[in-house]
Amino acid sequence: MKQVTTNSPAAKAASSRLWSIDALRGLVMFLMMAECLQIGAVVKNLHESGHDSKLWSLLLYHQSHVEWVGCVLHDMIQPTFSLLVGVVLPFSIAARQARGQSMPAMTAHAFGRAIVLVFLGVFLRSIYSSQTNFTFEDTLSQIGLGYGLLFLLGFRPARDQWIALAVILVGYWALFAFYPLPGASFDYARVGVSADWLQKYGLSGFAAHWNKNSNPAWAFDAWFLNLFSRDKPFVCNFGGYATLSFIPTLGTMILGLIAGGVLRGQRSAWAMAGWLVAAGALMLASGWLLGWAGICPVVKRIWTPSWVLFSGGVSYLMLAGFYVVMEIGQWRGWALPLVVIGANSIAAYCMAHLFEDFIHKALLRHVSTRFFTAFGAAYEPFVLGASVFVTMWLILLWMYRKKLFLRI
Numbered sequence: 001m002k003q004v005t006t007n008s009p010a011a012k013a014a015s016s017r018l019w020s021i022d023a024l025r026g027l028v029m030f031l032m033m034a035e036c037l038q039i040g041a042v043v044k045n046l047h048e049s050g051h052d053s054k055l056w057s058l059l060l061y062h063q064s065h066v067e068w069v070g071c072v073l074h075d076m077i078q079p080t081f082s083l084l085v086g087v088v089l090p091f092s093i094a095a096r097q098a099r100g101q102s103m104p105a106m107t108a109h110a111f112g113r114a115i116v117l118v119f120l121g122v123f124l125r126s127i128y129s130s131q132t133n134f135t136f137e138d139t140l141s142q143i144g145l146g147y148g149l150l151f152l153l154g155f156r157p158a159r160d161q162w163i164a165l166a167v168i169l170v171g172y173w174a175l176f177a178f179y180p181l182p183g184a185s186f187d188y189a190r191v192g193v194s195a196d197w198l199q200k201y202g203l204s205g206f207a208a209h210w211n212k213n214s215n216p217a218w219a220f221d222a223w224f225l226n227l228f229s230r231d232k233p234f235v236c237n238f239g240g241y242a243t244l245s246f247i248p249t250l251g252t253m254i255l256g257l258i259a260g261g262v263l264r265g266q267r268s269a270w271a272m273a274g275w276l277v278a279a280g281a282l283m284l285a286s287g288w289l290l291g292w293a294g295i296c297p298v299v300k301r302i303w304t305p306s307w308v309l310f311s312g313g314v315s316y317l318m319l320a321g322f323y324v325v326m327e328i329g330q331w332r333g334w335a336l337p338l339v340v341i342g343a344n345s346i347a348a349y350c351m352a353h354l355f356e357d358f359i360h361k362a363l364l365r366h367v368s369t370r371f372f373t374a375f376g377a378a379y380e381p382f383v384l385g386a387s388v389f390v391t392m393w394l395i396l397l398w399m400y401r402k403k404l405f406l407r408i
Contacts, residue, residue, distance in 0.1 A: 020322035026342030041381035079311035086256020110151035117144030134228035137241035146250030217242035245303040276320035284313025
């Protein structure tokens with residue numbers, strides 16, 4: 001086996017987690033936590049006062065999900081987070097093997113982690129419900145549903161991982177492509193799709209197989225989710241999200257698994273970065289081309305195979321950039337605020353769902369409103385939201401310094 005020097009980026013990649021991975025995950029979690037900044041409220045206030053701002057409107061655009069086809073920055077949160085789950089798996093397996101953990105013990109831990117992730121997602125989705133809200137489109141649930149198979153693939157050669165990815169993408173494409181299109185009498189309004197939505201965002205021709213709430217993933221949920229106790233029958237997810245998206249999400253995680261294998265491999269550091277850039281550019285172009293050609297539209301909400309390739313390509317390019325800057329260039333100090341979040345991503349995810357409202361109310365209770373209106377009434381929601389964010393980040397910083405990391 002080829003030897004590398006102890007201090008080289010390649011040696012560190014082969015032996016331990018990388019700063020670049022935690023920093024990129026921190027950026028992703030920052031974008032998710034930044035929803036508390038209430039940029040939409042600022043845009044509304046500025047509009048009502050006759051002071052529309054292109055900058056604030058641009059920020060709002062990239063803090064919202066596209067309605068159906070396409071991608072903005074906010075749409076990259078879930079795929080990059082999911083891909084990084086795969087990236088770290090080879091490092092985790094190597095660390096457990098180094099500690100002498102047996103295969104049965106590792107397998108039990110992996111499948112136990114998967115179950116916890118699924119039900120943690122259900123728990124977080126039930127916070128404002130009168131009973132358990134059994135829904136599985138949450139990021140954590142989606143990861144958990146495919147994590148067991150991802151773990152097993154972690155012991156297979158890269159060739160088998162690529163084959164598994166191809167089977168998932170082609171099979172999931174075929175599931176939609178051969179599912180019958182709705183007839184003329186199909187009641188779109190009943191499944192949360194208005195005539196206005198269809199006119200603005202609906203797909204036609206062959207691409208119509210991937211329209212909102214008239215596809216096989218929606219049909220599965222109309223059956224599956226009604227097997228659980230609910231306060232009223234499940235008819236549709238108004239955002240178009242679906243349980244079966246965990247299958248192509250597994251494809252995204254496999255892309256991460258492959259990238260993680262490359263980062264633990266014996267290539268030189270620059271060769272690793274070059275591989276990520278080349279693979280990322282190829283996947284991004286392939287995903288876009290499939291959508292442009294009408295073969296498979298690029299839709300994040302139902303995680304189409306073209307979305308797996310497109311978003312995977314973007315994530316690869318982001319990972320390559322962070323790797324070059326932080327592992328090859330060794331420029332790390334600037335990223336500490338992101339690493340603080342990324343090293344404790346599960347804690348950050350839970351805090352954003354559980355603590356945001358509590359901190360928001362506490363600040364209003366204990367801090368003078370003059371502080372939040374210091375830049376004008378229009379910006380009060382942003383200053384208040386930024387205060388909430390800083391409070392959560394300071395908690396994460398304290399946990400980081402105390403080496404308190406929430407692990408599953």
